[in-house]
Amino acid sequence: LPNTAADDYKFVYKLIKSGMNCARINCAHDSEEVWMKMIDNVKDASKKLNKNCKVTMDLGGPKLRTGAMVPGAQIIHIKPIRDEYGKSISPAKIWIAPPDVIPPNNSADSILPVDEIWFKKIK
Template sequence: MRRAKIVCTMGPAVESAEKVKALIDAGMNMARLNLSHGSYEEHQMRFDQVRAAAKEAGRPVAILVDLQGPKIRLARFIDGPHELARGDIFTITTDEVDGTKDRVGTTYKGLPGDCKAGDLILIDDGKVTVQVVEVKGNDVITKVIEPGAVSNNKGINLPGVAVSVPAMSEKDIEDLRWGLRAGADFIALSFVRNAADINDVHAIMDEEGIRIPVIAKIEKPQAVV
């Protein structure tokens, strides 16, 4: 099996055995299951479809289980979505608040301790960018650099900041165990920072008595320093 892979994500657009077979015929040799979305029942269905289609095609197709990783999110707003304009002041707080256009909570209680003035925060996969102006108690006060809409539970990312969240959430650990028991060929770990994060995955694998390759997704600067 070649080392370079043509990877396709198995999602709602690929709901039939015929479509999976067409992907294999087109050159797919790794099927990705994104554990950020969907139920185990849905993933198992796609898992079985890939195995059956690969067998029918007589070609090896690996299955990659991609773990969500630690996801930091905005909390909920009273209403919205809200459009943030360039230069607006937008506060993210660890207090329990009813979110407004000016101030909203976050799921990550360590945010004020990890941020400092000048840090960038990307919201909704970078669709909105804010820059930290000041950290005051539980509030991270920011100014909007790249305008856009914000709404309930959007993900936030701190590209240059070493956040102090674990490499795997409880959900990730359960998803990892599911993938190992299902017979996955590869595991992908999101937001890897150092070798200790990979070792955490290996520890779960050892508990399950199954060792398969781990793909480290390099999404943080700490991973390459």
């Protein structure tokens, strides 16, 4: 229901008279006070018209609140080389090492520089 259904009884009455048998209230909008007015109008109009009209309340999900993004690490996409049938014919090669260490013969598809202390831990 639009929020006008809270204050416009005739609007709700006409909806139910026209065949509405379920009123949906979107709880992501308005307030509890507005929802109660909508429900009261639906109940009153249903009773007056002697028609059954259920009320469903659609709960609002979490709202995503974001601000400016701080520049961070670049996302890389690495895929093996495949033939026309999708069969892998050459693996993707990623060089993971401290920034000052270069791959031999530039053999890597992508270079992922990492902290030297962290790198020594994974050897």
